[in-house]
Amino acid sequence: MTAEEILAKLSQAGHRITRQRTVVVEIVADSTCLQSAEEIYRRCKERDDSISFPTIYRTLDMLVESDVVRRLHFGRGRSWYEPVRRHGHHHHLACLECGAVAPVDACPGQLILEAAGRYGFKVLDHQFEILGICKECQEKELSVG
Ligand SMILES: [Zn+2]
Ligand SMILES: [Zn+2]
Numbered sequence: 001m002t003a004e005e006i007l008a009k010l011s012q013a014g015h016r017i018t019r020q021r022t023v024v025v026e027i028v029a030d031s032t033c034l035q036s037a038e039e040i041y042r043r044c045k046e047r048d049d050s051i052s053f054p055t056i057y058r059t060l061d062m063l064v065e066s067d068v069v070r071r072l073h074f075g076r077g078r079s080w081y082e083p084v085r086r087h088g089h090h091h092h093l094a095c096l097e098c099g100a101v102a103p104v105d106a107c108p109g110q111l112i113l114e115a116a117g118r119y120g121f122k123v124l125d126h127q128f129e130i131l132g133i134c135k136e137c138q139e140k141e142l143s144v145g
């Protein structure tokens with residue numbers, strides 16, 4: 001979803017569209033993949049210095065509840081956000097050293113659906129993030145050690 005589409009959906013749902021909320025929506029919608037809460041905060045501040053962290057956090061909550069943004073949790077208690085239904089279903093490789101996140105198109109969903117089916121469970125969504133150390137960080141470690 002584009003920023004305009006997200007803002008239209010929020011306004012239809014009766015949310016007030018403030019300038020600060022618009023900035024948060026634009027920063028999140030602008031990304032093709034995950035951004036951490038810290039990254040979103042930094043980029044929002046660059047655009048509007050009057051935005052506080054609670055405002056950003058509340059707006060992100062609202063976006064998640066409105067089902068326009070996806071929130072994931074992994075890597076030292078970090079929260080990550082990406083717009084939904086923009087770039088197709090995908091998973092992530094996440095570096096625990098530098099926080100870099102790369103999308104991967106491969107999906108183990110079929111296995112999960114089959115396993116869930118055996119429990120009579122209705123699957124709505126699934127998350128599968130691969131945590132580790134990216135190539136650059138591995139090379140850095142080698143050159144230091
Ligand atoms: Zn992604
Ligand atoms: Zn890394």
Ligand SMILES: [Zn+2]
Pocket residue numbers: 089090091106107108109126128
């Ligand atoms: Zn999947």
